[in-house]
Amino acid sequence: MKHFRTLILLGLMTLGFSAGAQTYVGTMTVDGYRRENVRVTLKKTEKEGIVLTMYRVKFARLMPVKIDFDIPRMKLEGGRLTADGVVPVSNGKRYEKYTIRNLDGTADSKQLSLTCKMGDKPFSFIGQRKEANR
Secondary structure, three states: OHHHHHHHHHHHHHHHHHHOOEEEEEEEEEOOEEEEEEEEEEEEEOOOEEEEEEEEEOOOOOOOOOEEEEEEEEEEEOOEEEEOOEOOEEOOEEOHHHOEEEEEEEEOOOEEEEEEEEOOEEEEEEEEEEOOOO
């Protein structure tokens, strides 16, 4: 019975990702620089697989502007999120200098958590799922 419930939960998670984006709000840390209340979406696309989008973020205290950026070609299997050698994109521009390496995390109906290297900087995010009506 326990395995059946797990299969149902995984099926519902997959359905949720195929039906639309999942939104999470939490804390992003890049090489010691920390930002709170960062909004992130995970969305399944036909062309790019799972795409993580971060909205209005800065990666350093002195960064002059906030940007939206995507990490495409991520894989989500059994709640585990992975990617390696993926170039992030912002406003159509690729940022090879910040290639994502060794991304490992988890994503479910309550929380998103991930760590990786962004270029040569350690990067992490942990956030709680935001309900659509909130």
